[in-house]
Each structure stands twice: as structure tokens, then as C-alpha cells.
Amino acid sequence: MSSAMLELILEATLDTLYMVGISGVIAALLGVPLGVLLYVTRPGQILARPLLNQVLGMATNVGRSVPFIILMVAIIPFTRVIVGTSIGTNAAIVPLTVAAIPFVARLVEGSLNEIPPGLVEAAQSMGATPYQIITKVLLPEARGGIITGLTITVVTLVSYSAMAGAVGGGGLGDLGIRYGYNRFDPLVMLITVAILVVMVQGFQSLGDALVRRANHK
Amino acid sequence: MIKLSNLSKTYGSGPGAVQALKTIDLEVPEGAIHGVIGLSGAGKSTLIRCVNLLERPTTGSVRVDGQELTELSGAALNQARHQIGMIFQHFNLLSSRSVYANVALPLELMGVNKTEIRERVAPLLDLVGLADKRDQYPSQLSGGQKQRVAIARALASRPKVLLCDEATSALDPHTTGAILDLLQDINRRLGLTILLITHEMEVVKRICHRVGLISGGELVEEAEVGDFFTAPRTELGRHFLNDFLQLEPPAALVERLEPAPGAHTHPVVRLAFGGDAVSTPLISRLARECGIDVSILEAKVESIQERTLGLMIAELIGGAEETARAIAYLETHDLDVEVLGHVQRDA
Ligand SMILES: Nc1ncnc2c1ncn2[C@@H]1O[C@H](COP(=O)(O)OP(=O)(O)OP(=O)(O)O)[C@@H](O)[C@H]1O
């Protein structure tokens, strides 16, 4: 294999990491608060706002039900506004992030569900404000579950990024399709797949290790 | 210290509404340990949760240390809650925090600085005997140890009142005893007013000064613990006492019991006597003065705090008139007499 080819593979790998990394971080920054909001605004919860809760819930469901490949195309105008183009790795980050936010939010909401309601009650009996309950009870108690959710999100983003690559987003998916499929070079295809497998494996192990550290259960 | 007036609580509205509390009046003086006992679903948890407004009463007033809590909300309510500690059946410790950090939590919430938190948490861990566990996590502790942490946590804000919602119901009898001793010790040392709810007479007997009996959302009976154990005034109170003492007439006798007296029957009575009556030779006097014979079927003596409680199931053997006189005689001597039924005279 030529050194030019190796260079291409390395570049594609970095592109994939870049897309996954940036979209993962933004999705976490927006998705975790959205998940918390979905939880605390439920009827009977500490900041019950039934109407807001329904609106947020609906928006989240819509975001989650649109297939990624359609979402990518559908939001092209939005992507252009944000990054100025609809092609390339930066352009791919926008739909990846948009798809990941509701995904993260539902997973976070799910892990908050696991917290025994007695813990919130105990905090209330100590005179905790809703903000204190979120920062000192809900988030720390759900930490393990949230990290698990983020790990699942990152792994999903790796495979979505390959899809984004196929329509001009760059990265390993792009490389795999261009060389492996269009020029029928099975070795390149194999290498890109192998790198993706290792990447997913790595993210999963990292996530598991962080969960173990976070959990004292 | 705690004064509940005309308190009622209805969950939901319309046809599905549940009235969990009906016009409750309850007063707990400073430094007292007050128990509330009742069957499952009677409204015990609702009652205690109304005291710190975890549940907002539908009507009525909740005063703690002279302050009307139902008028408060938001920051003022949170402030007032620092005066009221609470412990729970399932401990409700944060699994993400060490023992130390759990006890520190209420202080963090109040905005106490780190140095002062350290100074205040250490003696609390000493008080509950867990100084050596300060860096462990709740998952590494036994149930009794968890409840000790919860007690230390509840005391951290230096409350005037401690609420205990079935605090020992998840513990074995030995551990229950140790936790109750700790609560009693805290009550004596710190002068803390304690309101505790339970479904176990043992808990009431062991540490309460007064006790209220709740049924269907109503406080049906309230008394000093000694009085409640010697002479409960309601059917339900008697039921709790009998279950606790497990003094039931022998099965063979129960089969022969008839509800109404006949021409040739003897009454079978359950006698409960507290205080002076225990040391008086009542039975022999009864035999002498009323001219009847007494056949003791079962007997038991219990000590309830500083009082002694005697219990007896006996058959009064004599004519209808004599036995009626004997029962009246017992009642004038402050005995609680319950006629269980009548048995046919042996042929
Ligand atoms: N949040 C709620 N919504 C509706 N009904 C409730 C609620 N909480 C309690 N109830 C009802 O109120 C009544 C009293 O309940 P409560 O929990 O106070 O009883 P309890 O005496 O504590 O019982 P237990 O010994 O089983 O804990 C019950 O009929 C219960 O079904």
C-alpha cells in the first residue's frame, strides 16, 4: 500500500474522530440539560410544567423518529446557515449534532427515572431548592447512567458519521465508499471497517471504565 | 413544638378523590417523643409528611416552633425546613456520596462553608458511632448503619424537631432496638422533639411518651403510653395491644365460647391491670368478697417503661349475680375488664 494511501486513511480517521468528537460534545452540552428538563417538568416533579413538558417531549420524539439519512438532507438549509456550506466534515457535524441531542436527552431522562423518588423527597425535607436538587441529587445519582448513555451516543455517532461521509462528509465512511465501493479496492474497505471497529471498541471500554469509577452502588 | 389544627388532606379531586386525613388535631410539646400508630393505609405517612409540608394539607394549620408553615413557600419554606429533620424507612441516602458527604449535604444546601462543615460533621458521626466509616459509601453499610447515617444527616442542620417515618420498619428487632436507643439518647441529650410513626407497638412501648392511634385518617385515640398499654379506650387500640401481647384465650376454650350468657354459663374475661393493682392480691380478695371461684387460664406481666402491666384470661365461676358483682368490683379497682364470652358450666 502506498504511503499516499496511508496518509488518506490517517486523515479520514482524524476526520471521523473530529466529527464524532465535536458533535458528541455539543450534543452532551445541550442533550443533558434537555433530558433533565424533560424529567423535572413532568407533572408531579420538582418543576412541574405539564405544557412545556409536552412540547419538549413532542419535539424530542420528532427529532428521534426522522431517519438520519433524511434528516441530513432535510436540514441542509439550516446547515448552510450555520457553517456556510453543506459539504465536508464541518457540514456533517450539524446533522450529527441535531440527531444526537434528542437521543442523549431521552437516555438522560431514562437514567433519571431510575433514581428512587425518596432521594428527592429527602433533599426537599432538608430545604433544597429545585436547582440544588438537580445539581446535588439528580445529576450525581444518575452519573453512571448518563455516562452509559453518552457512550451509546458516541458509538452511534461513529456509525452515523460513516453515513454522513457517504454523502460528502469526509471521514472513514467516505473513504470506504470511494475506494472500497466505487473503485473496488477491498483492502481499503477492510481497513476502514477495522478502524471503525477499533474506534467503537475503544469508546465502549473508555465509557465502561468511567461508569465503574462513577458508580458506588 | 408541633401543633396541627384541624388538618385535613385529600388526594386528587372528583369521584376518585381519597381523603387521607380528616380534621386532625395533634400537639407535641417540646422535648417529647410522640408516637403515631395505625394500620397500613391509615394515613400515617400523609400525617407526618404534612408536618414539613412534603405534602401540602388541604385545610388546617401546621405550626412548628410557633411558625405557621402552611403560609410559607419557596425560600421561606426551605428555611423553615432546616428546623425539621426527617428520617425514612428506606434511609434515602445518596449512593453517590460517602458517609461524610451525605451528612454534609444539608449543610451544603444551607451554604455553610467547608471548614465549618468539617467541624460540624465529625461530632455527628461520633454521636451515631460511625466515625470509622466516614469515607465508606452507603452500599458498603448495613441497614442499621445506613439509618445511623440518616440520623446524623437529619441532625446536621441542628433542627428542633425530628420526624421519623417508619424509621425502623426495614430493620431486624435487634437493630431496631439499637436505633431506638439512639433516638432516645438524642432526645435526652439534645432535647429534640420527636414525632415518629410506626405500625409496631414495640417501638411505641420502648421510647414514646405519648401515642396517637390513627384509623381511616382520623386520630381516634390519644394517651400517655402507660395508659394506652394498660387501658386502650378503642376497639382498635385493644386490637393493637392484644396483637402485641399475644394473649389470646386457648383455642379449645374459644370453640366453647358463646357470645351471650345462658342459664348455666360462666363469663370468661380478659383482665388488664396497671399500676397499684398489680401488687394487690386482687384475685384472692375477689374470691373472698364476691363469693366466686376464679380459674386463671393464662397470665402475663409486661413492663411498659416505668409501669407494670398485668394481663390475665380467667373464668369467673359462680352464679350470674355474683359474677356480675365481681366484674363491677374489678372495674372499681381500675382494672380493664373485657368479657370475651361465656362457657357452659361443667356438668
Ligand atoms: N400520593 C398519593 N396520591 C393518592 N392517594 C394517596 C397518595 N398517598 C397516599 N394516598 C392514599 O392515602 C391513604 C393514606 O396513605 P398513607 O401513605 O398516609 O398511609 P400509611 O398509614 O402511611 O400506610 P402504610 O403503613 O402502608 O405506609 C391511603 O388510602 C393511600 O392510598
Ligand SMILES: [Mg+2]
Ligand atoms: Mg406509610
